[in-house]
Amino acid sequence: MVIVRYLQSGAEHETEFMGTEAEARSFLAKEGKVVIGIKKPSPFTFKRSARxxxxxxxxxxxxxxxxxxxxxxxxxxxxxxxxxxxxxxxxxxxxxxxxxxxxxxxxxxxxxxxxxxxxxxxxxxxxxxxxxxxxxxxxxxxxxxxxxxEMKKEMVKKMVMPAVMFSFGILSLFSNAKFVMPRLLAGQAKGAGHASVYLSLMKTLSVVIPAGIGIVVALVIAGVILFKLYQEELEKYLVRVPVLRDFIFYRSYFVAFSSLANLLSVNVAPVTAFGIIANSANFYTVKKQFEAAIVQLKAGAGFSGVADALTSLSSVEKGMLQAAVSVDRIEFICKRISKRYYGLYMARMQSLGPKVYVAVSTMVVGIIILMFLGVVLPYMKMSGAGVHP
Missing domain, CATH: 1.20.81.30 (Type II secretion system (T2SS), domain F)
Known part of the structure; x- marks a missing residue:
């Protein structure tokens, strides 16, 4: 992705372009726009937004x-x-x-x-x-x-509880390791040699847990930055993972075909509509497929050619596109395909939900066990020995 500044009708504009610098120059030149500057986006740049x-x-x-x-x-x-x-x-x-x-x-x-x-x-x-x-x-x-x-709200609704549980578990683990365990260790020092295997474990955990959490957070941040900088290269590996591939294409196709239906409904020409979708795609893989679809339309291959270009469509959606005989018909078909991919996306979310709950619940139980071994038992040992932190 690159940030492009260009002139159109005497006014200066800035836009994001999903592609290389050469592709951006070529695309904008075809639209009669004069490029005056291209730069890579900063990984720390946040987009303006509105509710x-x-x-x-x-x-x-x-x-x-x-x-x-x-x-x-x-x-x-x-x-x-x-x-x-x-x-x-x-x-x-x-x-x-x-x-x-x-x-x-x-x-x-x-x-x-x-x-x-x-x-x-x-x-x-x-x-x-x-x-x-x-x-x-x-x-x-x-x-x-x-x-x-509405689609975004549905997605957030299904993931908010696991996210809350996960955040609470991590926060509890970090706070106990960082603040509670050191106090108990200070109490151990007052106990004049009342050391135990539990207190030794507590000492280790009080260092390892905060460091581990810090490393994980740093890796996540680094991963996000690397993805922004090398998205095209990394996508090639992401789409090989079945779950990630489903999420990428189900959501992308839902948004793309919903947008296509709306663009066609206000009489935007098919080639122009597909160009808008290609230019607004969030993933290079999807962008390239829609660019290939534009080539097919310009070559006169019709929507059968579009179906061949969109290689990640299932045979059902390909068959629906091949049945399109007019722009009016393709608008209806795009709406149906959008609805199908919305259903597939939400079903994928639904099926993933229980697995996420199990994973998060297992993690929370593990945190509770660690806290019991590293806090409760040592505290009981120290209390029994008459030592108080």
Whole structure:
């Protein structure tokens, strides 16, 4: 991934591109954009974000106000006061309103915050502007954002309890090893030789456990940084692991086909729609497949060629794409494929849930045993010997 600065219609923009520097230059040149700078993203850079429910509310209200006859500038005057003053969206909307007031289209304002709104939403706005159906398009966009948010909520809901249990267990283990055990060791010193195997174990654990937890945290952080820096190379190994492969492709295909259906519903051309999906993919493997699909469409191979290009689709979804005979039909089929992959993704989450609970529960039980051996028993030994920490 690279960060690209480019000029379009006399204005400077910045965007993320999933690919190499050469691929970014080639892609933007084809779109008539002048590249003025390319750099690698910092692994410590955090993306700007906004709450999905606020984004849905803004797009819905904007569509309703435009349908009622208000112009864009006045519509923003009504929407911005309805948001909390602390909302991240407020300064973004003020900037977009400023650009719209200068006569620029809404899509150009949204492009300044591409990391927040995403290329799918921006592509839909462009289509709505070109077709003169912006209010209807904004309503479709709100549904799209809401659907993505609901999937995220379902995923979080299924993982929150194991995460809480895991965090509590690690915190308990660390705090006992770091603070309780040293106090007991100080009590051992007062006991004038009342050493035992349990106290020796406690002394070892008070050093090993915090160090071990620190090493694990450091490895996780290093892993995240390495993945950001060498994502393309590491993906080749990740997709060989069946569980990770399922999660990558089930979620990616759900998002991709849902976005495709929404883009096609507002009359975005198939080649353009597939290009937007390829450019917004979070994984190189998925991006390359959709780029291959674009080549097939341009070559006149139709959606049968698309099915061949998307190599990670199952035979069922391939058969569905091969049955598409028109753009109207492909929109319906994309919705069905999206629904299928959403079901597969959630089923995978559901099947993984019990395994996660067992793993986390086993870890918590192990922590309790360690705490019993390293804290309770030594404390009982010291109390019996008349030593108090």
């Amino acid at each position: 999905e429910d606020e984004v849905v509310a803004v797009f819905t209200a904007l569509g309703d106000l435009l349908a009622s006859g208000k112009n864009l500038t006045h519509a923003f005057n009504d929407i911005i006061p309805s948001l909390s003053k602390s909302s991240n969206l407020v300064p973004m909307l003020r900037r977009i309103q400023e650009l719209v007031g200068q006569g620029r289209p809404l899509s150009q304002g949204l492009t300044e915050y591409k990391q927040v709104f995403g290329p799918t939403v921006i592509g839909m706005v462009v289509a709505g502007e070109n077709a003169g159906k912006l209010p209807e398009t904004l309503a479709t966009m709100a549904e799209h954002v809401m659907q993505m948010a």
